[in-house]
Amino acid sequence: MTKDTSKVNPLENEAIYIIREVAAQFEKPVLLFSGGKDSITLVRLAQKAFYPAKIPFPLMHIDTGHNFPETIAFRDRLVKELGLELIVRNVQDSIDEGKVKEESGRYSSRNSLQTTTLLDAIEEFKFDACIGGARRDEEKARAKERIFSVRDDFGQWDEKNQRPELFDMLNGQIHLGQNVRVFPISNWTELDVWSYIEREHIEIPSIYFAHTRETFLRDGLIWSSDDEVVYRDENEVVEERLVRFRTVGDMSCTAAVLSDAADIASVVQEIRESTISERGARIDDKRSEAAMEKRKQQGYF
Amino acid sequence: MEVLKIATAGSVDDGKSTLIGRILYDTKSLTSDKLEAIEKTSKQKGYDYLDFSLATDGLVAEREQGITIDVAHIYFSTQTKSYIIADTPGHVEYTRNMVTGASTSQAAIILIDARKGVIEQTNRHFFINNLLRVKEVIVAINKMDLVDFSEDIYNKIKADFEILMQKRDYQDQNITFIPVSALKGDNVVHKSKNTPWYKGQTLLEHFELLDTEDVYNVGTPRFPVQYVIRPKTEEFHDFRGYAGKVYGGELSVGDEVVALPSQTKSKIKEIYLYDQSYQTASRRSSVTITLEDDINVSRGDMLVKVDDLPTIDKQFTATISWMDSQNLVTGNKYVLQHGVNKVLAKVDVIHHKIHPDYSGIEEHISALGMNDIASVTFKLNKSIFFDPFKNHRTNGSFILIDSQSNNTVGAGFIQ
Ligand SMILES: Nc1nc2c(ncn2[C@@H]2O[C@H](COP(=O)(O)OP(=O)(O)O)[C@@H](O)[C@H]2O)c(=O)[nH]1
Ligand SMILES: [Mg+2]
Numbered sequence: 065m066t067k068d069t070s071k072v073n074p075l076e077n078e079a080i081y082i083i084r085e086v087a088a089q090f091e092k093p094v095l096l097f098s099g100g101k102d103s104i105t106l107v108r109l110a111q112k113a114f115y116p117a118k119i120p121f122p123l124m125h126i127d128t129g130h131n132f133p134e135t136i137a138f139r140d141r142l143v144k145e146l147g148l149e150l151i152v153r154n155v156q157d158s159i160d161e162g163k164v165k166e167e168s169g170r171y172s173s174r175n176s177l178q179t180t181t182l183l184d185a186i187e188e189f190k191f192d193a194c195i196g197g198a199r200r201d202e203e204k205a206r207a208k209e210r211i212f213s214v215r216d217d218f219g220q221w222d223e224k225n226q227r228p229e230l231f232d233m234l235n236g237q238i239h240l241g242q243n244v245r246v247f248p249i250s251n252w253t254e255l256d257v258w259s260y261i262e263r264e265h266i267e268i269p270s271i272y273f274a275h276t277r278e279t280f281l282r283d284g285l286i287w288s289s290d291d292e293v294v295y296r297d298e299n300e301v302v303e304e305r306l307v308r309f310r311t312v313g314d315m316s317c318t319a320a321v322l323s324d325a326a327d328i329a330s331v332v333q334e335i336r337e338s339t340i341s342e343r344g345a346r347i348d349d350k351r352s353e354a355a356m357e358k359r360k361q362q363g364y365f
Numbered sequence: 366m367e368v369l370k371i372a373t374a375g376s377v378d379d380g381k382s383t384l385i386g387r388i389l390y391d392t393k394s395l396t397s398d399k400l401e402a403i404e405k406t407s408k409q410k411g412y413d414y415l416d417f418s419l420a421t422d423g424l425v426a427e428r429e430q431g432i433t434i435d436v437a438h439i440y441f442s443t444q445t446k447s448y449i450i451a452d453t454p455g456h457v458e459y460t461r462n463m464v465t466g467a468s469t470s471q472a473a474i475i476l477i478d479a480r481k482g483v484i485e486q487t488n489r490h491f492f493i494n495n496l497l498r499v500k501e502v503i504v505a506i507n508k509m510d511l512v513d514f515s516e517d518i519y520n521k522i523k524a525d526f527e528i529l530m531q532k533r534d535y536q537d538q539n540i541t542f543i544p545v546s547a548l549k550g551d552n553v554v555h556k557s558k559n560t561p562w563y564k565g566q567t568l569l570e571h572f573e574l575l576d577t578e579d580v581y582n583v584g585t586p587r588f589p590v591q592y593v594i595r596p597k598t599e600e601f602h603d604f605r606g607y608a609g610k611v612y613g614g615e616l617s618v619g620d621e622v623v624a625l626p627s628q629t630k631s632k633i634k635e636i637y638l639y640d641q642s643y644q645t646a647s648r649r650s651s652v653t654i655t656l657e658d659d660i661n662v663s664r665g666d667m668l669v670k671v672d673d674l675p676t677i678d679k680q681f682t683a684t685i686s687w688m689d690s691q692n693l694v695t696g697n698k699y700v701l702q703h704g705v706n707k708v709l710a711k712v713d714v715i716h717h718k719i720h721p722d723y724s725g726i727e728e729h730i731s732a733l734g735m736n737d738i739a740s741v742t743f744k745l746n747k748s749i750f751f752d753p754f755k756n757h758r759t760n761g762s763f764i765l766i767d768s769q770s771n772n773t774v775g776a777g778f779i780q
Contacts, residue, residue, distance in 0.1 A: 068615070069638055070647035074368045075447075080651035081610050084591045088664055088705070112639040115653070116604060117596035201440040204420075208435050226435065227773045228461055228688055230468040232610070233702055233764050237771040251368075251449055253440045338396070 075256055076109065079248040081232065082211060083113040083195065086246050087120050089236035090193040093246075096182075097123040097150070099135035100312040101268050102197030102249065105257055107142070108266050109248060110195075122149035124191075126182050128174040129156045130314040132288075138269040153185040172295055173316040183219040186243055193236070195246045201253045211250050217241040254310075258335050262328045274308045274326045285319035310335075366442070367577040372451045372466035372499070374490035375476030380507045384476065384547035385439050385452050386417020388569065391554035394441035395420060414548065436462050445573055460721070460736040461688035463493050464776060468762070471580035472501035472572065479512045479544075483525040488722035491526075495533045496684065496721075496738070496778065498758055500580045502540045505568060510546040514559040519544045532723045535755070543568055581648065584613030584757035587675065588622075588668040589704040594653055606637065606653040607662055609705075612759040616654070617645040621671045624662045625750045630671060631656040665706035667750050675750045675760060682742045682780045683754075684719065685733075689767065689774035693733040693741075699774065700766040701745065704759065709746040716740040740780070754778035 083106075086093045095110060097103045110119045125139060143150040155177050158164045163184070164177045186194065200207045210226050212234045227235055236244055249257070261268060278289045280300040287294055289302045294316050296302075307320035308331070325331045373381040386403075389395045395403070399420065407416045420439075437452045451466040453459070467473060473494045477487055494502055504526055512518045523542050530540060543552055544560050545568060551557030554569045566574070594606040616622075620633045636643045637653040646652045654668065662668070669675060687693050693712060701710035718727040718739045726740075733739050754761030765775035 067643070068645035068647050069636070069643050069650040069652060072638060072647075072650055073366070074649065077610065077649055077651040081591070084608050084651070085705070088592045113608070113651070114592075114594060115637065115639050116598070116601045116606075117594050200438045204437070207437040207439065224435065228465040228776070230465055230764055230773070230776045231759060231762050233704065233762075235702060235764060235766055235771070235773045237700070237766055237768075239771060251438070251440070253442070253447070255442070256447070 073260065075249070075252050076112075076260070078251065079106075079109045080113045082234065082246065082248040083110050085234045085236065086193050086195060087114070089234070090244070092189065092191050093121040093193040093195060094151070094189065094191045095119075095121060095123045095195040096197075097125050097139065098197070098312070099125065099131065099139045099269060100197070101257060101261060101272060102199065104142070104266060104268055105260060106195060106197050106248060107146070107148075108264060111146070119146075119148060121195075122151055124151040124153065124185060124189075124194075126178045126185065127152050127154050127156075128178060128314050129154060130174050130316050132269070132271050132309075132312065132315055134269045134271045135312055138267075142267075151185070151189070153181050153188075155181045157181070158184065169295060173314055175314050175317045179219070186219065191243060192238065193244045193246055195248065197249060198247050199252050199254070199257070200247075200250050209247060209250065211247055212236055213245045213247065214238060215243050215245060219243070221245075255332070255335050258328075258332045262332050269312065271309045271312060272331065274306055274324045276304050277307050277320065278302050279305045279307060279320060286322065287319055288315050290315055366447050367445070368447045368449065369472060369572060369575065369577050369580070370449045370451070370470040371472045371474060371572070372463070372470035372494075373453055373474045373476065374463055374467075374494065375474075375507075376478070376484065376486040377454075379476040379478045380547040381474075381476055382418030382420075382452055383416075384474070384505065384507065384545070384553065384568075385450050386415075386420040387547045387550055387553050388450070389420055389439065389441055390415075390417060391550055392441055392443060392569070417547075436466055443569075443573060446577065448572065460489070460493070460738075461686065463490065464497065464686045464688075467494055467497040467499050468776065470499055471577070472503070472575070473499045474503045474505050474568070476505050476507050476547075477522055477526075479506050479508045479515075479518055479522065482518075482522045483529065485722050487526070488529060488724075491529055491533070492721045492723060495535045495538065496686075498535050498538070498755065500538060501575060502538055503568060503571060504540060504542045505547075506542065506544050507547050509544045509551060509560065510549050514544070514551070514557075516560075516562040519560075519563070529723065541565070541571060543571070583648075584752060584760070585673045585675075586614035586616050586648075586670060587612045587752075587757065587760045588616060588654065589706065589760075590662055590664055590666045590668065591705050593663060604655070605659070606655050607668065608651075608653045610651045611646045611648055613648065613757055615645050615647050616668075616670075618643075622656070622668045623671050623674065624656075624660055625667045625669065625675075625677065626748060627661060627666070629658075629660045631658040631660055633657075667706075669750070675752050675757075677748050677750050679745045679748045680713070680742065681751065682716070682740060683763070683777040684780060685739055685741050685765070685775050685777040687733040687735060687737045687739070687775045689772065690735050691767070691774070693737075693775065695731060698768070700768050701743065701749075701763050701777075702766060703749045703751065703763040706749060708749055710743045710765070711745075713742040713744045716742065741777075743777075751779050753780060 158181045164180045308323040325334045403419045439450045453466040475490045545552045552567045590607045592608040634657045635655045636646045697712045752760045761779045763777045767774045
């Protein structure tokens, strides 16, 4: 028997506490699962929170249809191995139903279309709490986010009128129709997540590690060449490069980085030495300085 | 890795955001894309220096108005610690944000503009950090570059602050003075050549040498039950675990405990964190505890050691910080959340308002408005199990929730 728990990561203690509060305070929570490293970390934390019982809520993936195939394969395997319940809702369906319109052209992406599909799914299942893997260090509008963040009937975030959060106490009281977005790893940095994945031997999709890939350059960033999904000009030449992904979103908005980090230890080392932020490789934030704040107001993750 | 949470306090324009930006810059925590964005925007605004406050002011309205409206959390780490700094707004009307920031921090930086010295706002910032019993306080005397790094001015401000310190009732607070220039970087991360008369540490050196265990207020162990774990699987058929976080002190296997409110006694059988079992659950760890006996314990109940009972009562007096635009009036009812426990509370008596600048109290009060601090007696529909805030920062605090709006409308510290 190990002696005491004092060496346990304080951030892990905090996250487990938050996840347990969700299970206790809400009727129908759900864990928003993207297949990325942050949501995979959340799954591990949720397992820890309720062991030896199963995670008492389902996972939900809002599938844009533009995900990396590796991510989807990984998702399905994880869910099966852990015996979890997975709900999938497709952006393609929202497009087919005419609820959202597909973007076209050079910077087109389905990333912002996810919001409609997400809000519809929340309404369909009457979810009252959605656990997400957003971190405050990712982006400066996210730095303002509460741990329990209330969304109105339209899923919107009222950033100037947020509830104060004192000590450890989380106020999850809401009106019918409202829901709360919960961010258990709010206080983690990118490096904290990677170090945790290393320490806990958590499996993650292969695209986070160095591999050769058909890519092309645009605006100084490296894009995966998949002509079905990612728009490409004729003069943008495809070349094979040794790359990995630091963050995993849609193929159309997630750029790769040149890297030979083939295992978790080298990835952690690379992040430690990195001089560019994680979201520097996401075109969705570069659209404008206030891009994230705007999307969050409308109900984005 | 150790984590230290630090709150900043200071009036508008004292340089809080600039100081945080400076720390990020000097510790090389700003990534090149963030730095580029700061350079670009600084230039657009026509500045001949880098405006580091752009690193923290994240909302559109904040950048437009050049002020911090809401708390932002900033992260960086060194070889020894992870830091979380809360950049809090400095306007008078934002007292509630300061109380909030201080409640989750173990350390605070109070900024003073060297040209202005100790002002009424400084009293408030100190008062709140004292009320919330923040263990480590740094008084950063900023903009020293604008007063020629004058030792006399620094000493005068320090002496004025020391007069203020005599009024505090939390005497164990550690207070350290540092002359800095957030804009130019003096004594923030690097020692300044401009202050040869200052022999102390830089701001970061000070934090680096702090033992994070010391900055948490120690008390007696309290284990509020968050969630009851009943797997009902074949392997764990009879498993009944109490999930929660340990506060104040540690709990070990074999400890004799009492479950509140039932007052049933038992012994700790096992302590789990995930699939590992432990001998001792340390302070602040999220664990699952099983007991020797099959007793009835549910969410909101509390496990404590037999010889260390908290006060169990349906009535108490607390200092409260009011945070809502609707007044608190005698007779009003609120949901009172004490840790993970919720009860109904009625405002019995408002004793007096406390001026948060040490200028005294105001009696015969019938209502409290936004940002007021007051001494109030509450009556509850059910007993809670509490300690005075001065003995237990967690088990002595609560929040008030308006059952109409569901908003968190106040915070309280039990006397
Ligand atoms: N000369 C000088 N100016 C400073 C210093 N610190 C902050 N400032 C300036 O004071 C103004 C207000 O700073 P800011 O960080 O926004 O203050 P806040 O309201 O406390 O966050 C800005 O114009 C800063 O450039 C300093 O040490 N020296
Ligand atoms: Mg500011």
